[in-house]
Amino acid sequence: MSNAILSPSVPPAGLQDPALEIRGLGKTFPIGGLFSRQSVRALHDVDLSIGRGEIVALVGESGSGKSTLARCVARLEKPSKGSILLDGVDVLKRDRFQVSRSYRSQLQMVFQDPFGSLNPAHRIEHFLRRSLAIHHKGGRSEDATQRRLEELMTTVGLQADMLNSYPHELSGGQRQRVAIARALAVEPQVILADEPTSMLDVSVRIGVLNLMRKLRDEQGISMLYITHDLASARYLADRTAVMFAGELVEEGESLDLLANPAHPYTQLLVSAVPDPARAGSYDPIRRAELRQAVLASTHCPFDGDPAQPCSAAEPVRHHVGGPANRHWVRCHLYRPQAGSGGHALATEPVTAPPAKTGQPASNPTEQKTSA
Amino acid sequence: MTVSQVSFGSHEPVLDIKDLTVKYIGDTRSTTAVDRVSFSIGTGEVFGLAGESGCGKSTIANSIMRLLKDPAKIAGGSISFGGKDVLAMSPEELRRFRWQDVAMVFQSAMNSLNPVLTIGEQIVDIYTTHAGYSRKESLRRAGELLELVRIDPARLKSYPHQLSGGMRQRAVIAMAVALKPSLLILDEPTTALDVVVQQEIMAQIKELQRELGFSVLFITHDMSLMVELSHRMAVMYGGRIVETAKAQDVYTHPRHPYTQALMGAFPPLTGPRLPLTGLPEGVKFRDIPDLTEAAPGHLVAPFAADPAALSGTSAVQPAPLEGATQ
Known part of the structure; x- marks a missing residue:
């Protein structure tokens, strides 16, 4: 694709042989009636790789395409184009029509809603036993299966006697742990976790994040952590990728990305996170400018740098802070074409007047009320 | 107390x-x-x-x-x-x-708007019922109210489904403060x-x-x-x-x-990445x-000052995780 100009689609040194690699993935959904040719572009040209034992966070607002990406990778949706490489094998070519069992045993998904993803009619044991049986991971004897079940429960921090409980007897956090245990039962290399904590009570969320980190540390499982919560992405993930309107706009080491966000959309997201520790408070003019820059950027900070060409027509990736820093940002001049998936910024008309740069910054209230 | x-x-x-x-x-x-x-x-x-x-x-x-x-x-x-x-x-x-x-903005308030009435009719209803203004006066005030939360007064004629979630929420907040x-x-x-x-x-x-x-x-x-x-x-x-x-x-x-x-x-969004502990499962x-x-x-x-009383709570000493550069 066109973003080969500066695209690090070849992973940088130290990250050879990624566990999961997504190349140029695109997905369009047809809309309108049976004979309609209209379509919505939910994903466009997404390149993302997850190294072995690496946790990558995918952040963005609702409608940005995060979950579509996960569903495509889990092969619950059929991607319109692009390729998915697991262990270097193009799975879309290998299993052209239907997902294979071996793919499922390598890649598992943890869903957002632990209340909906566990069948209320079965005991916890059923879910784990079924995973073990389908993928032949239960061992040869009943004893071995039983041991494995108890081991799984211990791994996710649950009592083994909960195997006999029904889902409704467990709290949300415990249910999500069961969902994680179910994914672990098949010994996957990659886990896709789609907002695994957003339905949980706040006091147990961090426990689930800690469990995910522990699994990575102890079993070397790679994870794609999908969230809209930047703070938890920073807490858990090694790298963070920001998605906007179906395209990745910025990616880098989590700490570096959130400390030095380069794309106006990332800056807008970061500035919107409530953080009592932050010194500066809400500046409406700055935010209106950022909003404007996201929707209609007029310049790119890398404009004029001969080493990093800009383009308004093609997505160009600029490196931020030197080549050793694995942090890139998409050129600000380039915007996704019309017809890409909806996002909150686009549906929300800019009700505030576009901030005039000449306006005195000392008078924010007047600027806001004069709308 | x-x-x-x-x-x-x-x-x-x-x-x-x-x-x-x-x-x-x-x-x-x-x-x-x-x-x-x-x-x-x-x-x-x-x-x-x-x-x-x-x-x-x-x-x-x-x-x-x-x-x-x-x-x-x-x-x-x-x-x-x-x-x-x-x-x-x-x-x-x-x-x-x-x-x-006392006015209240409910949880998922944006879904509490009446889907078959326009935003304007719903705001006018507040003024005519509670404040006794005429319809014309109410409509004028409704326009002002929307401007207060930075929604174009032309939206008075819109139905709730024609607004985005954020705008609906703004409209609900505007309605809550309508009677000061x-x-x-x-x-x-x-x-x-x-x-x-x-x-x-x-x-x-x-x-x-x-x-x-x-x-x-x-x-x-x-x-x-x-x-x-x-x-x-x-x-x-x-x-x-x-x-x-x-x-x-x-x-x-x-x-x-x-x-x-x-x-x-x-x-937190800043500072080193410290391990955090939530409330352990089952602690009541x-x-x-x-x-x-x-x-x-x-x-x-x-x-209970004794952490052991909170079963499973271990006194974790905060130590920076890897890569605590910021």
Whole structure:
């Protein structure tokens, strides 16, 4: 694709042989009636790789395409184009029509809603036993299966006697742990976790994040952590990728990305996170400018740098802070074409007047009320 | 229970709740959803009520509005608003009290708009019913109201489904402040919204609050958001308040283990990556005692100082994780 100009689609040194690699993935959904040719572009040209034992966070607002990406990778949706490489094998070519069992045993998904993803009619044991049986991971004897079940429960921090409980007897956090245990039962290399904590009570969320980190540390499982919560992405993930309107706009080491966000959309997201520790408070003019820059950027900070060409027509990736820093940002001049998936910024008309740069910054209230 | 009267603005509390107890009466057993809760909100003060789902925070909000329905029953305590006893109000008094004195933005309020009426008709309805304005006058004021929350007055003719979630939420907030109430109750006003939109809505509320000077009872489980917006806050657990203080004090020195767990649930955006511990699964606090003053204006329910009493809690020494560069 066109973003080969500066695209690090070849992973940088130290990250050879990624566990999961997504190349140029695109997905369009047809809309309108049976004979309609209209379509919505939910994903466009997404390149993302997850190294072995690496946790990558995918952040963005609702409608940005995060979950579509996960569903495509889990092969619950059929991607319109692009390729998915697991262990270097193009799975879309290998299993052209239907997902294979071996793919499922390598890649598992943890869903957002632990209340909906566990069948209320079965005991916890059923879910784990079924995973073990389908993928032949239960061992040869009943004893071995039983041991494995108890081991799984211990791994996710649950009592083994909960195997006999029904889902409704467990709290949300415990249910999500069961969902994680179910994914672990098949010994996957990659886990896709789609907002695994957003339905949980706040006091147990961090426990689930800690469990995910522990699994990575102890079993070397790679994870794609999908969230809209930047703070938890920073807490858990090694790298963070920001998605906007179906395209990745910025990616880098989590700490570096959130400390030095380069794309106006990332800056807008970061500035919107409530953080009592932050010194500066809400500046409406700055935010209106950022909003404007996201929707209609007029310049790119890398404009004029001969080493990093800009383009308004093609997505160009600029490196931020030197080549050793694995942090890139998409050129600000380039915007996704019309017809890409909806996002909150686009549906929300800019009700505030576009901030005039000449306006005195000392008078924010007047600027806001004069709308 | 003593409750700190440290308030911002005025020392005259707008809302004063004393020992409020609400029970849900069942056929065989009843549940105490709110247990002897006391707090007060001063004029122009933003008071936050934090806690997770099921802790009774929404029940308190509904008690203030007298919206509780069977099987919920206010079993004890008092709610006084500007010196008037809310619990003793007649239906006619309640009608005036609601919306004119206290307005409320409900959880997922954007879905509480009537889908078959335009936004304009719904706002006009407030003015003609409660304020007795003429239709024409009401329409003019409705336009002003939308401008206040930065929505184009042309949107008066729109139906709710034609607006985005953020705009609907703004419209609902505009309707809540239409009659210039002295107390606004916000029950999780931004839970269903994206972070960018949430930030804008909260900024909007802050700005309206500055302009119109109403007090706010702000209910959420998002501690970061609460600390940013509130002056004072209380943390609820199992129907009891376990800690109440100035928001900044709760943020910097949370004392109750439950408050600490809630705080730990929201990792910071700056500073080194420290391992956080949430509330371990299965830890329950029972028979929470009355609050005692731990520091000036900082009230905490006494708790077992022995961490072993909280089964599974290990005293984790915060040590930076890998890559703590920032």
